[in-house]
Amino acid sequence: MEKMRLSGHDVYYATELRAGQRDLVLAGEEFHHLCRVARHRVGDPVAVTNGRGLMAVGRVKAIRKESAILEFSDWMEDHGESYLRLWLGVGMIRSQRFDWLVEKATELGVIRISPLLTKYARSRDGEAKAGRWRRLAIAAMKQCQRSVLPEVDDPMPLAEWLEQLPPSGPRLAAIPEAEMFVGHWICNARLVPPLELVALVGPEGGFAAEEVQLAQSRGFVGVSLGPRRLRTETAALLLCSLLLNMIPAKEGR
């Protein structure tokens, strides 16, 4: 695997891509995007990711009526990925704001997004939206040249989500009343591999007291995000921004 970095390459998504694969036939929506939207021609540089960490780089070899053949010369692992694997659980908010959150969390490098139903979560029509959120995550992954497609879960109750978490590892919850500022936690974080972190942010109405207790009983540390009353999606993105960029890597940056 070469250590290179994509420049202006458009990125396409093909789940079937394997390491070392020389040619790929792009059809369907991705072909439409390449041929009709981006209007690529034979010879143009392009990249393809399988959404599981592999990015292949090459050129358009041929364009047919319903598909294009791409030819690759380089393959990279984890292009555009953070060394930290962050799983975000976030209380349901109204649809447009959640759409936006999915796009931004994908750009920021989150690997999994779980919409949560809580006592004060407003919107409970999320099942119908999960497919839409997955399409937004794919578009954002391609746009920002990531090689991992974040998983977007169907909405589930908070208690059920807590049961699904890995058995150990650091867990943070944004709690407005918490005494510890998130920056303080980050500066003192001593993470050991695997660098997996779970972050939890409440819905617009905040968590109920019993939900805070439940999360704390499952190992969540409450942190404050500062003196302002942030909207759910703002709190989530602030927390993701800080965690994904300011926790010192073991080997330094």
Place this chain on the structure above:
Amino acid sequence: MEKMRLSGHDVYYATELRAGQRDLVLAGEEFHHLCRVARHRVGDPVAVTNGRGLMAVGRVKAIRKESAILEFSDWMEDHGESYLRLWLGVGMIRSQRFDWLVEKATELGVIRISPLLTKYARSRDGEAKAGRWRRLAIAAMKQCQRSVLPEVDDPMPLAEWLEQLPPSGPRLAAIPEAEMFVGHWICNARLVPPLELVALVGPEGGFAAEEVQLAQSRGFVGVSLGPRRLRTETAALLLCSLLLNMIPAKEGR
């Protein structure tokens, strides 16, 4: 000035509010919001900010047909404000994304937002939008319980903006090709009062080479925001999140 913190208080905006003022007549849009939207009654707790750092806390004293009288018992300076004054210059992007950026930058604590026209900036219809952005900033200030209304400039050319900056102080520009990661700059920042910082983010097409040179000649340090290709508004909010929360205060946090 007492050191208290607002809880669930709705915040209203009245530019004429002065420190120590006991009563205030709220009329117009703000009255409409208090009476018709939030449906407050006599006796309800409310807060009012003048958008210049003052927050008064009290109750609804009387409600008339076209106005409400509020009575205050506490006044606070700089409620919800960061110890760091961050001025954000950002290349023009399309309207919906800029709307969203204004809301989020306000929530994150930025004190001034300058939409910039650059070689590759797409949208040049921003003059008509500046009034809309100011209304969005007011709404976000109230929502997040800040006491300073961020200034939103009319769009201006990058070169003109550079002339308006304070004569000294740290200046950062997000440059994808920069070798220094922003987190590295932050960890080594030794800011001295007044804690004023200027941040610059390019439009979707990035800066032209001569624009990068111009900014650097005016003291901007280029920093990278990591391995992903971020949209303008994502880059701006990531940069604001890190700068406003991770630069150590002189006295510690």
